Amino acid sequence: MDVEADRDLELVRQAVEGAKGLPNNHYIDQATYEEEREVLLFNNWAGIGLGSDIPNPGDVSPVNFAGMPLLMVRNHEGDIQVFQNTCRHRGMKLVEKNCNLRGTIRCPYHSWSYNLDGSLRATPHVGGPGMNIDKHIVREDLGLTKINTHIWRDIVFVNVSGTAPTFREYASKLLKRWHEHEQPMYHGGPVSGFNFDVACNWKLAVENYCESYHLPWIHPGLNSYSRLEDHYHIEEPGHFSGQGTLVYRQIIGEKGEKFPDFKNLSKFWNTGAEYIVLFPNVMLATQRDHGYAIILLPQGPERTIERNEIFYSFDPETRPDLKALIEKNSVQWRGVLEEDLFVVEGMQKGRHGIFFDGGKFSPVMDSPTHVFHKWVGDKLHASRYGNT
Amino acid sequence: MSIPDFEKYNQLVLDLFEKEKFEELACLYLEWGKRLLALGKLDEGCFFLTQGYVLALEHGMEEAVEIYEILKNHERED
Ligand code: FES
Numbered sequence A: 001m002d003v004e005a006d007r008d009l010e011l012v013r014q015a016v017e018g019a020k021g022l023p024n025n026h027y028i029d030q031a032t033y034e035e036e037r038e039v040l041l042f043n044n045w046a047g048i049g050l051g052s053d054i055p056n057p058g059d060v061s062p063v064n065f066a067g068m069p070l071l072m073v074r075n076h077e078g079d080i081q082v083f084q085n086t087c088r089h090r091g092m093k094l095v096e097k098n099c100n101l102r103g104t105i106r107c108p109y110h111s112w113s114y115n116l117d118g119s120l121r122a123t124p125h126v127g128g129p130g131m132n133i134d135k136h137i138v139r140e141d142l143g144l145t146k147i148n149t150h151i152w153r154d155i156v157f158v159n160v161s162g163t164a165p166t167f168r169e170y171a172s173k174l175l176k177r178w179h180e181h182e183q184p185m186y187h188g189g190p191v192s193g194f195n196f197d198v199a200c201n202w203k204l205a206v207e208n209y210c211e212s213y214h215l216p217w218i219h220p221g222l223n224s225y226s227r228l229e230d231h232y233h234i235e236e237p238g239h240f241s242g243q244g245t246l247v248y249r250q251i252i253g254e255k256g257e258k259f260p261d262f263k264n265l266s267k268f269w270n271t272g273a274e275y276i277v278l279f280p281n282v283m284l285a286t287q288r289d290h291g292y293a294i295i296l297l298p299q300g301p302e303r304t305i306e307r308n309e310i311f312y313s314f315d316p317e318t319r320p321d322l323k324a325l326i327e328k329n330s331v332q333w334r335g336v337l338e339e340d341l342f343v344v345e346g347m348q349k350g351r352h353g354i355f356f357d358g359g360k361f362s363p364v365m366d367s368p369t370h371v372f373h374k375w376v377g378d379k380l381h382a383s384r385y386g387n388t
Numbered sequence B: 001m002s003i004p005d006f007e008k009y010n011q012l013v014l015d016l017f018e019k020e021k022f023e024e025l026a027c028l029y030l031e032w033g034k035r036l037l038a039l040g041k042l043d044e045g046c047f048f049l050t051q052g053y054v055l056a057l058e059h060g061m062e063e064a065v066e067i068y069e070i071l072k073n074h075e076r077e078d
């Protein structure tokens, strides 16, 4: 790494008062994107999809995670495992689209076949036509590459490098903070999931999500009942950051109906709600009656797919009376989250200005964003030079 | 191959592939493979049985067990 890039990172890693933001190359440059892909996305626990993408045993779903072909599999026992979506023979991509498999995963090229636990089951004609064994083909050594997988709040997390601590350790501070919500959460169904295809680097979505400074200008509607002074910063350096509110109000339906609360919550949650980014790429909301997750799927330095998914304390199938409210809630959140899109796309455009120096943080208002930048800077520094 | 009905089977295989009727195709391969074995054509028989085996595995068909046994008996599968 060149001296200039190192000096830039040193500025990012300082205390917020003196720090600069990450410079332009972290948003527009392919080589930096690839370094961050490995250091930030692959070496940590990142979200790639939902358990409800593959609801039934035998369901498989391919995911392009920052260019890496992955395959989410729900086996016949109902457990989820992620594999590299690449055949061990000649490297063919195994599965192109979501489907349900009753038996094996058959490679579309020469039909090597894998069990849903990834083990290699059949190698047709590998020793010549009609001869399916060969002493040099050791099936035990040729299973699909397993990716460390953990499911939390129905989000499928992966640690691609296999070098991170367990997910529960990695996210322990957040699990502790939100321990009261460690209870079943149910996806609201098709209306409760919507994607945005956004022309920005994935980090800009994180940076915007974890600060409340922009609320009065970007979400004036939200601001009318959620004033800036009712918000507080959430900062857990090295792990997550975000914002909380003290004046959360439940959405109410035409007939006065409300969503049922999660069980046994303390009084704080009557009007408290928290919006946190678990680094690197999962933006979460926790509230008394529902929550959501936004999974950022980077598509290149300047393009990101945002998957927005809303979860409830109850199984929507059991409450047809709340169907209209679930729809109304989706429309409302979609509206709010859409208001952020021109901002993140605008910051992306702004980063093509060659004199932009990473920007100046407000020590009072921008510190959660700086917590994220410092995490990025620290991780990159440690990867380049070891933990110094 | 000078086996009766070759053309007919060949056309059926192509049709089933085209229509992605893989379970029927697995059964057809099984039948054809067994016929070849009965005629003493071991390599060809095992070739088509293998085709049937892989499709039967993919589609969770019980025929996979039967085909596996035949292939294993001929030392074509572990
Ligand atoms: S590449 Fe998959 S079987 Fe050959």
Ligand SMILES: [Fe+2]
Residues within 6 Å of the ligand: A208, A209, A214, A218, A219, A340
């Ligand atoms: Fe926002």
